Every structure is written in C-alpha cells, then in structure tokens.
Amino acid sequence: MPTQRYPLPSLDNLPADIRARILEVQDKVGFVPHVFLALARRPAEWRAFFAYHDALMLKEEGRLTKGDREMIVTATSAANHCLYCVVAHGAILRIYEKNALVADQVAVNHRKADITPRQRAMLDFAMKVCQASHAIEDSDFTALHAHGLDDEDIWDIAAITAFFGLSNRMASFAGWQPNPEFYLMGRVPKAKA
Template identity: 80%
Template sequence: MARYPLPDLNTLPADIQAKILEVQEKAGFVPNVFLAFARRPAEWHAFFAYHDALMLREGSGLSKGDREMIITTTSAANHCLYCVVAHGAILRIYEKKPLVADQVAVNYRKADITPRQRAMLDFAMKVCLHSGTIEDADFTALHAHGFNDEDIWDIGAITAFFGLSNRMANMSGMLPNPEFYLMGRVPKQK
C-alpha cells in the first residue's frame, strides 16, 4: 500500500495533467509513478525531464530494450518491486521475449542475452553496487563490445537515475499497476 496518497488528476497543473492523459491514452492506464511523483509538481517536472533526456536520447548506441534491461536488472538489485515489474513489462515488449525480464531480474548472468548485453549489465551492476571501484579496465571491456564513451555514460546515467527512482518507489510504498504483470507475456488480442 502506498504511504502517500495519489493526488487527484484534476487538481494537478495543466501540463502535468496533459502528459498523464497522453500516457494513459497510449498505455490504456496511468502508471502509478506519474501520479505518485505529481504530489510535488516541481519534482515531477525535474524527474521526468531527466527521465526523458536519458530514455529518449537520439544517437545513443543503446537500444530501447538495452535501456529497459539496465533498469530491470539494477532495480532488482535495489529490491524495487515497482520498477522491476513496470520496466520488466516494457523490456518484454521491446525485446519481444516473454522470459527475458524475469531472467535478468533474477540472474542476468544466466539470461538469454547477448555477450554485449551481458557486458553492459556487468558495468551497470558495478555502477549500481560498487561505483567506487570503477576503473579504466571497465571501459576497455565495454569498448571491446562496441560501446563508445557516450554509450558508457548512458549506461551509468540510467543506472544512477533509476537508483534514485528505486529508492523513492521503495520509500513511498509505490506499487506496480496490475496491468504491468501481463504485458509482453502473451500476444495481444487482435
């Protein structure tokens, strides 16, 4: 159960209402994170501006699936139910693999992913759990898999940003929407 009540959509600033309604139109529901963070509009704006800068950045060597894989894996390490379930659903959809989110959340080293993705997650987990031990050899290992320094920045920034998100979700008691649990597991009905 959430520790902070979700605000009434009708009481929010017009720009936040518009964005939430846009997400609802696309997803068919309002992900709880949009309302949970809207209780403080200035923080909502800052959070989603940085989220969008990271997740929608053009020219990155990371696919949308790669980004969601980083989030799902590191969110599991941070014990964040909301982000594992929500971003795991998005990961399943982007990768078109119904098992991948569960695999990377439990043990990415045994998941059905590419060696490149495994190297990416090795680095993300180091950023997540042991950032003080990052050294040049970590960059060399990623370069060997075709990542450039901007891609490596993306891996680190996504990991760090979702570390904040994981902690806020855990602290606030944010729960995943029930819709996320089935997304990407079974084919959509036509």
C-alpha cells in the same frame, strides 16, 4: 503487501502540463502508471524527474537500444529490491525485446539470461555502477569498448543506473505498487480492437 504511503493526487487537481502528459500516457498504454501520479504530488519534482527520464530513456543518439535501456533498469532495480521498477520496466523490456522471458531472467541473474555478450557486458558494468561505483576502473571501460560501446554509451549506462537508483529508493520508501496491468504486458498478446 505494503501499501502506498502517500495518497495519489487526483488527476483533476494537477497543473495542466502534468495532467496533459499523464493523459497522453493513458491514451498510449491504456492506464496511468502509478509513478506518474505518485510524483505529481510535487509538480516541480515531477517535471525535473520526467525531463531527466526522457533525456536518458527516449534519446535517439548512441548505441543503446530501448531494450538495452530497459534491461539496465530491470537488472539494477532488482539489485535495489525495487518491486515497482522491476515489474513496470520488466514489462516494457518484454515488449521492446519481443521476449516474454528476458525480463525475469535479467531480474534474477543477468549472467544466466538469454542475452548477447554485449548486453551481458553492459549489465556487468551497470551492476558495478549500482553496487560499487567507487570501484570503477579503466579496465571496465576497456571491456565495453571491446563490444563497440564508446565513452558516451558508457556514460548513458551509468546515468540510467544512477537515475533509477533514485527512482528505486523513492518507490520503495513510499510503498509504490506496480499497476496490475504491468504483470501481463509482453506476456499475453494484446487484444485486438
């Protein structure tokens, strides 16, 4: 298995705002996802990355659920052959959808996955943005409108796809490995305290 090509910085050596955010994540999920430390080696880029991430993935407006958003990331990350994002976001997808199988199905072939027709149309569009954005046509919008998605929702699908295209490429070239904890999340019931 390839190794991480850039050493992870020590949490103690990070700027206070970044360290505080990473500790919040650690308190919430029980570990520090490698992406938080890997990007922290360049604090200005870390701040920009997570500001855009949060604007796309944590927003309350629109018709995309958190599960929809993670589904987009998982499917397009698989198309980009990004191990880190498929495993990490697949874990989050399993949790949001309360379905231990959906992430694997979506990562392998969303057209055969046990998802709604609306989600299938959403992923068809995301995959086209991922693999052939130059070929997007008005008919692609019409197909999504038929499922109740408006132009702002379509922008969100495209923006999530594009943003994680950047993330996929960073993770792959740098050799980021998924934390072992991600593999079981949403598959095995969480231990009760």
